[in-house]
Ligand code: OGA
């Protein structure tokens with residue numbers, strides 16, 4: 001197959017044109033895609049992909065086990081109502097609501113810097129998000145390269161951070177980002193809470209990344225609240241500088257595959273309710289961060 005790969009920024013990301021899934025998902029093609037993904041620092045944009053839900057799931061499973069697979073853990077309770085009725089592995093993001101008031105997906109998902117599911121012992125590895133319907137303009141998603149952000153720190157700061165762990169808790173987002181009616185009790189009682197190193201290493205590449213995010217990280221283990229806040233505020237400011245960012249303007253049928261171990265992302269909700277946006281996501285369960 002003659003597909004074309006182009007870099008998206010100097011540091012990370014690649015976009016792929018003319019990728020044909022119609023030829024089927026053979027092992028070689030999938031391995032090439034994963035290799036490209038690793039080389040591109042964990043972000044690829046595959047354009048114009050006609051992907052059925054089944055194909056989306058089977059492609060995603062090449063990256064690892066999926067949240068929602070009946071043999072695996074589900075996503076957090078809050079999102080159970082947004083899971084695809086026929087495919088428990090597919091989580092839906094949308095501002096659309098049916099006539100009887102049933103949301104078609106989570107509205108305002110990820111409208112803050114975060115790394116998917118970082119509040120679990122085994123957070124998300126890849127997320128594979130497929131755009132089905134997008135507004136004519138707006139609804140971009142921004143990515144921040146946390147490996148480059150780590151590399152750019154001084155040796156002194158790297159040494160200071162190396163032994164530290166932080167707590168990640170879905171309650172942080174549940175309290176600050178979502179209105180009461182869309183949060184469930186189980187989000188508020190520590191059911192989705194985990195402690196992870198501030199710096200993690202991607203096993204496939206050996207590359208280190210910062211691993212804290214304002215969406216879910218509550219505090220650094222063992223520090224006073226003020227100390228923790230000062231360090232986290234610095235890291236968030238540092239790691240979201242323009243040179244670490246790629247802003248994706250979606251086209252329908254784009255499939256984005258990002259690595260939550262080395263990237264944060266932010267969904268920009270700047271489009272009105274009457275302009276429908278509908279996306280489907282498969283989420284790979286990763287390793288315990290080390
Ligand atoms: C997600 C997410 C981004 C978007 O699906 O994990 O954060 O732009 N969505 O919808």
Ligand code: MN
Nearest residue numbers: 110114116265
């Ligand atoms: Mn997300």
